[in-house]
Amino acid sequence: MSDNNLVNIKGMSDEQIMQAIGQDDGSNLGNNIPRLAINRTPEDDDGNQLPVGHFYTYDSSIGQNVFGKPVTLRPFISAMQYMHYDAEKGEYVNRSIIFKSWKEEAIDILGGTKCGKIPFKERSSLTPEQLEQQRTIRCYKLVYGLLSFKDGKTAQGNQHNIENIPVLYRVTGTAFSPVSAALDQLKKRKKLMFNCTFSLDTKRQKKGGNVFYVPEITVNADANLQLSDTDMETLKVFQESIDTENAEVVDAYNSAKTKKANGSDKIDAQIVEDMDEELPEQVLSK
Numbered sequence: 579m580s581d582n583n584l585v586n587i588k589g590m591s592d593e594q595i596m597q598a599i600g601q602d603d604g605s606n607l608g609n610n611i612p613r614l615a616i617n618r619t620p621e622d623d624d625g626n627q628l629p630v631g632h633f634y635t636y637d638s639s640i641g642q643n644v645f646g647k648p649v650t651l652r653p654f655i656s657a658m659q660y661m662h663y664d665a666e667k668g669e670y671v672n673r674s675i676i677f678k679s680w681k682e683e684a685i686d687i688l689g690g691t692k693c694g695k696i697p698f699k700e701r702s703s704l705t706p707e708q709l710e711q712q713r714t715i716r717c718y719k720l721v722y723g724l725l726s727f728k729d730g731k732t733a734q735g736n737q738h739n740i741e742n743i744p745v746l747y748r749v750t751g752t753a754f755s756p757v758s759a760a761l762d763q764l765k766k767r768k769k770l771m772f773n774c775t776f777s778l779d780t781k782r783q784k785k786g787g788n789v790f791y792v793p794e795i796t797v798n799a800d801a802n803l804q805l806s807d808t809d810m811e812t813l814k815v816f817q818e819s820i821d822t823e824n825a826e827v828v829d830a831y832n833s834a835k836t837k838k839a840n841g842s843d844k845i846d847a848q849i850v851e852d853m854d855e856e857l858p859e860q861v862l863s864k
Contacts (some may be wrong), residue, residue: 585750611819612636615726615743615755616753616780616791617645626733631780631791635725635745637738644738646730648779651747652803653771655722655816656761659748660684662693662715675824676720680730687827692717719757722746722816724809725771746819752792760795767799772809775801 614635619628655678661673672693674684684692695715696704704712720740725745730738749757764771777796782789807815 609724611744611816612638613615614649614747618791623630624733626735628733629731631782633727633778633780635740635742637740640732640738642732644730644732646727646740648676648777649725649740651721651723651725651745651776651778651844652801653721653723653761653774653776654813655720655807655820656661656771657716657720657820658684659720659721660686660693660695660715661718665714666741672715675827676820685827685831687830687834689831689838695724717754718748718750719754721749721761722819723747724812731763744753744815749793752790756793756795760797763797764799767780769799772805772813773801773803774799775803799859822846 584805612635614633617628617630617632617634620630622628629645632645632647633649634643636642637644657676658680660672660674661670663669664671671687672688672690674691674693675682677684686693688694693715694711695717696712701709701712703739718732723745724742726741728739730740732738747757753798760776761771764774775798779796779799780791781792781794782791799839
């Protein structure tokens with residue numbers, strides 16, 4: 579049932595009804611938490627020059643991306659997620675649950691775990707094709723938090739400040755270690771992350787002909803920020819986003835496992851049928 583279908587209004591929640599009658603314009607965060615990322619594009623579709631190597635996020639209050647650096651991130655939740663990107667299709671073809679501990683089993687939407695990621699020490703027997711696929715399966719570090727920075731600019735060059743916007747900072751590759759190290763500093767000092775802030779800047783690096791930017795993080799472990807009622811609501815939104823994502827992954831995982839089981843049952847049934855006509859040795863040797 580579509581959220582905007584008023585025919586079944588009696589079976590709809592208040593939130594669904596609000597959306598259907600235009601009382602909710604979709605400006606609430608819900609699961610659509612804006613991403614914080616480093617810009618790698620020198621120009622947008624309208625020909626506007628964009629600052630490469632600067633952070634950016636989407637500000638729904640103006641309906642545009644805002645660019646700037648350095649930026650301040652107040653972390654609320656740290657988590658991880660495996661994802662498999664298919665370059666030919668130009669999309670992610672698999673993803674795991676969002677998990678907070680390595681002890682959790684990272685089940686994925688295709689009925690496996692970790693999107694099929696294999697530890698390095700177990701890859702010696704893999705074919706070149708399988709090794710290439712392993713490189714496209716990555717573990718991401720996810721940091722949910724509040725973003726602030728001054729002297730930000732839109733794509734048109736208009737100045738705009740960002741103050742305490744909820745964002746998701748998702749990193750992998752060369753950015754994974756700096757973010758993990760910053761979080762580890764807080765853990766070693768026994769500091770709750772939402773009482774602290776990170777100052778994020780970027781550093782230009784070059785490898786061969788490739789130029790890329792990695793985050794440089796300064797940890798302010800002594801910010802001593804207090805968790806307000808508004809902060810508690812923000813924390814709740816972050817966790818609900820994770821719960822919703824994980825519920826979708828679990829449903830897809832169970833569906834994929836059921837399909838695999840049904841396929842196995844068909845094979846077993848075929849073997850039984852063949853064994854009625856042939857000797858067991860002949861069937862099992864096929």
